[in-house]
Amino acid sequence: MARFFFITLAMICVLGANGFFTQKSTWERMQASLEAQTNRRKSEEINPVLDMFDRIPLYDAKQSSTYKDGVASRAIDGNRDGQYHSGLSCTHTDDNEDNVSWEAKMKSGSAQVAYVVISNRLDGYYNRINGVKVFVDDQFCGAVEYLMGVENYAVKCPPNTVGSVVRITGRNQVPLTLCEVRVLGNDSVCKCNSDE
Incomplete structure (x- = not known):
């Protein structure tokens, strides 16, 4: 025993x-x-703040490369489904690529941008979004800091950020996967001459 x-x-x-x-x-x-x-x-909690702004329509999405069927236009299709394989709404660049990027033009030509909201992938590889940088034309808005459980990241642009192209850059050697990109601000920017 x-x-x-x-x-x-x-x-x-x-x-x-x-x-x-x-x-x-x-x-x-x-x-x-x-x-x-x-x-x-x-x-x-940030959603009520975002509701104060207009959604600025985007078109002509492009990315530095495409892995399988993760085409750039998926990030502006209006579908925020974060399931890459079943939702068919997320972009995906190639693995092992440097200078990873995605961009789209604003339909209004030029707009004042307050926020760029990125919907993240939800079926794995969540932290690939960490460190992604957001630009409006050449103006740096900010970078995403990955937080577990967060689906949508609102990157606030500096006051009076005006541009015609939103560009998102990723980290080297890490695929960029975006399930939706929304630009919020004011698309009725005055294009007046200073003589008027």
Whole structure:
């Protein structure tokens, strides 16, 4: 009986040392879930602010390369489904590419841009969005900081940012996957002569 006890105790120690019985993995999962819920709430809180702006229509989307059927136009199709394979609404550039980019023109020609909102992929590879930079023409608006559980990232542009092209650049050697890109601001920018 004592031998059985010591063998059982030894097995428990070995399994415990390998993390089999740890509460840490459960605790980490709970914390990750809580963090995702908190980040999702933060993401939803900005929606009323975004509703104050016009959505500026985009067209003529292009990207630096295309992986399989992840064409550039998917980011402006009005479908924010973050499921790359089943939703058929996300772009995808090639793997192992430097100078990764995506861009589209504003239908109004020129617009004052307040925010660029990017919908992220939801079926895996979520953190590829981290570090993505947003530009309006050559004006830098900001970069995305990946947060677990966040589906939409609103990048705020500096005041009085006016341009005709929104451009998003990714990190080298990391595919750029965008499930929707929305530009918010005021598309009725005055194109007046200073003499008038």
